[in-house]
Amino acid sequence: MNMETGNTTVQTSCKQCGICCAKGGAALHSGDLSLLRDKNILLSDLITIRKGEFAYNPVTDTVQATQNEIVKLRGSGREWTCCYYDVNSCGCTIYDHRPLACHALKCWDPDDSLALVESDLLSRNEILADNESMQRLVREFEAACPLPDFAYLFQKMKNVSTDNIVTLEQSVNSDLEFRDRVVKESAEVSREEMFLFGRPLFQLLQSFGFDVFQSGSHLRLHLQAP
Numbered sequence: 017m018n019m020e021t022g023n024t025t026v027q028t029s030c031k032q033c034g035i036c037c038a039k040g041g042a043a044l045h046s047g048d049l050s051l052l053r054d055k056n057i058l059l060s061d062l063i064t065i066r067k068g069e070f071a072y073n074p075v076t077d078t079v080q081a082t083q084n085e086i087v088k089l090r091g092s093g094r095e096w097t098c099c100y101y102d103v104n105s106c107g108c109t110i111y112d113h114r115p116l117a118c119h120a121l122k123c124w125d126p127d128d129s130l131a132l133v134e135s136d137l138l139s140r141n142e143i144l145a146d147n148e149s150m151q152r153l154v155r156e157f158e159a160a161c162p163l164p165d166f167a168y169l170f171q172k173m174k175n176v177s178t179d180n181i182v183t184l185e186q187s188v189n190s191d192l193e194f195r196d197r198v199v200k201e202s203a204e205v206s207r208e209e210m211f212l213f214g215r216p217l218f219q220l221l222q223s224f225g226f227d228v229f230q231s232g233s234h235l236r237l238h239l240q241a242p
């Protein structure tokens with residue numbers, strides 16, 4: 017709804033244009049746990065932004081290293097648009113069971129939304145509280161495939177040495193080998209890979225300006241010229 021104030025039109029309610037849903041799925045908070053327990057939202061529809069990954073922070077209006085792990089609704093296909101947004105009906109397919117962050121979304125008055133950013137977030141460990149074997153798998157992954165220090169890497173991008181690139185290539189391939197192995201062993205892990213492990217490291221490095229190419233059975237990295 018819009019209100020006329022003099023010559024200006026002031027928005028006062030949601031027009032259901034879907035622009036916010038097209039910018040990406042909502043992050044999940046502690047109050048959303050029941051939506052997962054009741055299977056209103058499936059783990060296969062989640063993606064994890066691991067602590068230290070670079071992501072857009074609407075509070076600072078910059079892309080920066082995340083201070084906490086963020087579990088959020090995934091996009092649809094290769095698009096950012098939330099997987100629960102139906103482009104045909106221009107609506108949310110889980111409207112009655114949408115997460116807290118979606119309830120707080122008011123583009124005309126973003127204070128409630130901004131207050132939720134990186135606050136009281138749900139972690140993989142909390143979501144998997146009653147699934148010890150999956151908790152263990154996530155711990156194994158984090159121990160075997162830690163993220164590089166993206167904040168440091170971002171600062172040093174102009175002076176990345178050959179040794180740095182070789183180390184990153186080893187990490188990229190370890191990450192893929194771990195995923196390949198566990199995904200082959202379990203259909204559940206395969207479905208929930210993006211929730212359990214987040215995006216593969218090689219995809220994350222592409223946004224730092226690395227080209228990725230195949231060499232035999234391994235991936236190699238090449239830093240694009242500035």
Ligand code: SF4
Pocket residue numbers: 029030031032033034035036037121122123124
């Ligand atoms: S909150 Fe704003 S951007 Fe989101 S659907 Fe409503 S009007 Fe559109």
Ligand code: SF4
Pocket residue numbers: 036037040041042089098099100101102107108109110111114115118
């Ligand atoms: S759950 Fe619904 S309201 Fe929330 S971002 Fe997705 S489509 Fe939009």
